[in-house]
Amino acid sequence: MTPGPRDRLQHTDSMSVGPSRVKSMSSTDSTQDTDTARRGATVAIAGDWHANTSWAIRSLRHLHSLGVREVFQLGDFGIWPGQKGADYLDALQEVLEELGMRVVVTPGNHEDYHQISELSAQNRDQHPAHAGFEALGAVMWSRDRIALLSRGHRFTRSGWSFVSLGGAPSVDFEHRITGQSWWIEETITRDDVATVVAGGPADVMLTHDAPEPWHGTDMVAKIVQTPLGRSAEVLAYAAEGRRRLDAAFQAVKPRVLAHGHYHVKDSTRVQIEGCDHETLVVATECDQMPDANLGLLHLPDEQTEGQEPQVEWVPLPPITTGVDRSQLGVWPEKPVWVWETEEFLRVFDEGRSAHWNQLIAEAAEEPTGAWVHRMAEALKQSKNPRAGEFMGARAGGLLPDSGIEGDDQ
Structure with missing residues (x-):
């Protein structure tokens, strides 16, 4: 047993x-x-x-x-x-x-x-x-x-x-x-x-x-x-x-x-x-x-x-050019506000709670930024239910276009 x-x-x-x-x-x-x-x-x-x-x-x-x-x-x-x-x-x-x-x-x-x-x-x-x-x-x-x-x-x-x-x-x-x-x-x-x-x-x-x-x-x-x-x-x-x-x-x-x-x-x-x-x-x-x-x-x-x-x-510096980009993991090493929808989607599909927490923190700092709408669109497209649950529980109010509902627990 x-x-x-x-x-x-x-x-x-x-x-x-x-x-x-x-x-x-x-x-x-x-x-x-x-x-x-x-x-x-x-x-x-x-x-x-x-x-x-x-x-x-x-x-x-x-x-x-x-x-x-x-x-x-x-x-x-x-x-x-x-x-x-x-x-x-x-x-x-x-x-x-x-x-x-x-x-x-x-x-x-x-x-x-x-x-x-x-x-x-x-x-x-x-x-x-x-x-x-x-x-x-x-x-x-x-x-x-x-x-x-x-x-x-x-x-x-x-x-x-x-x-x-x-x-x-x-x-x-x-x-x-x-x-x-x-x-x-x-x-x-x-x-x-x-x-x-x-x-x-x-x-x-x-x-x-x-x-x-x-x-x-x-x-x-x-x-x-x-x-x-x-x-x-x-x-x-x-x-x-x-x-x-x-x-x-x-x-x-x-x-x-x-x-x-x-x-x-x-x-x-x-x-x-x-x-x-x-x-x-x-x-x-x-x-x-x-x-x-x-x-x-x-x-x-x-x-x-x-x-x-x-x-x-101690922030870890970005990998310099000429290095295999596959070593970067799922988090693109550039400011979040210039990410494309596909980059947000990868973070939702392949990332973990640490990545999603960071996105929430970034969105809270700039809730009206255009990039927040790209993030919301990516969340709607994501095939990872865990990402939807996580963001719904913590960031429903920040992502009105995502289709997720907040959780008051």
């Missing part, structure tokens, strides 16, 4: 897995910080990559050009079964070695947890390949320069303490195959939460899922509150995942929480009850969305009064 989300939520055993130019992204000391003073630092983050090889490589090369050596990726990285998954990891390893970089992954929900469970934690802080990086401790290594963090793993950067809590419920699990495209170990367990809580507060929390809507960004809250016909079981599964992450979030009381999963660009500051500081919550977009899949977290020196952590989005 195929296990469902309810079985997973009742299972409490944790897995043992789990654009300013930057002058210096890691310490030259390979040992863990022994002092507790938080020094000024800049940390690179990346949202979902979904095993998109060309996108990931473009991202790494661009970040390297800004001085970045270490990237903290926020899940749905691309730990995937079969030859395609192996080829993706091998390609990234080759580029990371060439650039002298490494990627540190907080796993998401769309990862092969069977593959992850077969990895053992190893401390490679003294390995020559990791010279010049601050200590990471005992973590799992998918490749020599690709680290995977177990749930509750802690480390420091420039005196700032970090904790990772990966995983999230898949709201499309009903359309996936257990052990091939869906793994029951994807969600955060009560034991995972207990591990994080027992570790106490941390300055920066890296997650895939988001906390409860009142502790998150407006755009994520809107997604959560617009179920798009999901079954009651799916909604309960997703809600319990957020509740568990939120419990850990309230215990950790971080200065920053950065997450992926929802494929939107947003940030806000929230107040945890009983906490003497606000928390910067950052939601990242996914691959094929060049505006905000990458970011820099600027962490201030604690001796500087009045400064708070900030996020700086």
